[in-house]
Amino acid sequence: MVKLIAIDMDGTLLGDAHEVTKENAKAVKEAQQFGVEVVVATGRDEREARYPLKQAQITCPVISVNGAQFRDENETLLSTIPLLKENSKEIFDMLLTQDIYFELYTNRGTFSDNYEKAIQAVIDFFVSSGSDEDFKTLQAMAKERFEMGSISLVGSYDELLDQEDTIILKVLAFSKDEQKLNEVREKLHEIPNIAVSASAPDNIEITNIQAQKGIAVQAYAKQLGISMNEVMVIGDSFNDVSMFKVAGYKVAMGNAEQAIKDLADFVTKQNDEDGVALAIRRQLNDK
Incomplete structure (x- = not known):
């Protein structure tokens, strides 16, 4: 049973208009209402990541800059991992x-x-x-x-x-x-x-090397007392690979590179076709 979902932004949670699609936003909130923790993991910095989330009225922790920073749902900075x-x-x-x-x-x-x-x-x-x-x-x-x-x-x-x-x-x-x-x-x-x-x-x-999405997701899951077998990750690109290597359930977007799809347990629809919503609801229906 999935207890934590980590979601990439560009090419994943965001549609081609670079906004969270309505169905994706609804599905994220549905997961939260079911008691599933949701965290966004992105290469964007905090400011650029929060803007589309606030537009979609999504409140959640954010792993930004590929894992170099982590902020909770209140935007409080909890960790920073800089380049030497x-x-x-x-x-x-x-x-x-x-x-x-x-x-x-x-x-x-x-x-x-x-x-x-x-x-x-x-x-x-x-x-x-x-x-x-x-x-x-x-x-x-x-x-x-x-x-x-x-x-x-x-x-x-x-x-x-x-x-x-x-x-x-x-x-x-x-x-x-x-x-x-x-x-x-x-x-x-x-x-x-x-x-x-x-x-x-x-x-x-x-x-x-310690600032990677997968490492940050692992640390957050450990903090919550959640096994990595209970973690689902959704992504489309090579900066998502570190998450795919550690999560129990991996979802690739329909628009992902074939190499990313090959790592996945499930390939959902494309980012502009509410692929995230489909993947989340598929999991919720299995609960």
Whole structure:
């Protein structure tokens, strides 16, 4: 019997309009009413994760930045797992040498040092995720991140690193050059104490090796006294693999990569077809 459900956001809980679909929101609340704990596990930072949840009137704990931070349903910060400073410097140098654009997720928010590249990176992410919106709509959505304060522009990343209170939680790199991205990914694996994953084919997500969704879900389940055999996870991408490795019941979205589907016990409908709602209700009906 499932007692805890961990749900990814982009490509999973969120539909193609990047909002929680009505049926998904209803199903999450139904699970909570049945006494099932629900936690969202996302690569987004806390602020960007909470916005669509609040719109859907969903209150739950959030594992953000791939597990680098955890906040309870009251948004109280309970844990932070940053990248080591020596690792951060090595990662920056590697990406800059390869001329790969990247953004920094920190304890003070998310930052970019190039507005145009930040806009293009989001557009590329939406396209690679299967969005069928036109270019102007995608561009407006990308610009909205800056307008809402989800990401801020900084003249140089050195400005952040020079401040002693800045903690780097995640480095998110983008490139349409698949060969270059794969080469960098291989080199990154040589750096100790980091986890390398992805939320889309054209990006790389880099966190502390302890900052992974699966580790965070395990810790939360232990805190609640719930066995991992009683945990269901739902996801669509490679930054969800760590959850799939530890959970008793794994659900892949219909829009997931085939490699993710191969790890799953059940493949539900796509994110824009209320796949999360179907998976949750399927479990509730088995209770």
